[in-house]
Amino acid sequence: MSTHRFAVNVTPKPGILDPQGRAVEGSLGHLGIDGVSAVRVGRRVELTVDAADESAARAVVERLAGELLANPLIEAYAIESISGASSTVGVPAGAGNPV
Amino acid sequence: MSTHRFAVNVTPKPGILDPQGRAVEGSLGHLGIDGVSAVRVGRRVELTVDAADESAARAVVERLAGELLANPLIEAYAIESISGASSTVGVPAGAGNPV
Numbered sequence: 001m002s003t004h005r006f007a008v009n010v011t012p013k014p015g016i017l018d019p020q021g022r023a024v025e026g027s028l029g030h031l032g033i034d035g036v037s038a039v040r041v042g043r044r045v046e047l048t049v050d051a052a053d054e055s056a057a058r059a060v061v062e063r064l065a066g067e068l069l070a071n072p073l074i075e076a077y078a079i080e081s082i083s084g085a086s087s088t089v090g091v092p093a094g095a096g097n098p099v
Numbered sequence: 100m101s102t103h104r105f106a107v108n109v110t111p112k113p114g115i116l117d118p119q120g121r122a123v124e125g126s127l128g129h130l131g132i133d134g135v136s137a138v139r140v141g142r143r144v145e146l147t148v149d150a151a152d153e154s155a156a157r158a159v160v161e162r163l164a165g166e167l168l169a170n171p172l173i174e175a176y177a178i179e180s181i182s183g184a185s186s187t188v189g190v191p192a193g194a195g196n197p198v
Contacts, residue, residue, distance in 0.1 A: 005137075007108075009106075009108075009143050010143070011143065011145060021144075024144065024146075024167065024168070027167055028163075031162075031163070031166055031167060033159060033162065033163055035148055035149040035150055035156075035159065036146055036147070036148050036149075036159065036163065037146070037147045037149070038104075038145075038146060038147040039144065039145070039146040039147075040144070040145045040146070041142060041143075041144050042142070042143045042144075042145070043140060043141070043142060043143060044108050044109070044110065044140075044141045044142060044143040045120075045123065045138065045139070045140050045141075046110060046137075046138070046139045046141070047123075047135055047136070047137060047138040047139070048135070048136045048137040048138075049134055049135050050134040050135075050136070051134055057134075060132060060134065060135065063130075063132065064127075064130070064132060064135065067130060068123065068126055068130060069123070
């Protein structure tokens with residue numbers, strides 16, 4: 001078994017209305033910030049997966065992203081590995097996973 | 100001037116309660132997914148900046164992240180360049196800035 005940390009980036013699909021992004025754009029003037037456009041606001045979910053190997057871990061994340069984290073009608077997602085795997089093979093009982 | 104696309108990843112700081120993350124963890128059993136832990140849910144904001152160069156563009160994003168996109172008391176942010184710069188005005192061939 002090994003432990004893998006992933007991020008799932010969920011963003012509104014092109015053409016889908018993004019009220020949060022519009023709100024950010026509307027606030028730029030108040031801050032005196034110029035030159036910023038095409039703001040899209042999505043979610044970023046970071047999680048740790050214990051699985052036999054990297055590919056099994058990624059399959060779990062893929063399923064989670066498609067079934068729970070993103071709405072496939074209006075959102076796209078991308079999965080990103082955000083840290084090296086830490087092998088836990090042979091770790092004595094009681095050595096918990098980090099939180 | 101050149102155009103740069105960035106993402107700002109905003110995540111709850113360690114130790115800060117993350118009810119959305121707990122909700123995801125609570126749903127894993129219903130989906131029959133094992134081995135997932137330490138779920139943290141944050142935001143991902145993607146935006147385009149027109150600026151003189153990459154470093155000026157990044158400064159704009161830095162300011163925006165610190166003043167509008169993240170709450171510094173409870174959230175951390177990381178800025179990521181997500182696409183090549185596209186030069187737009189009068190840049191001689193070969194003078195593009197690195198990404």
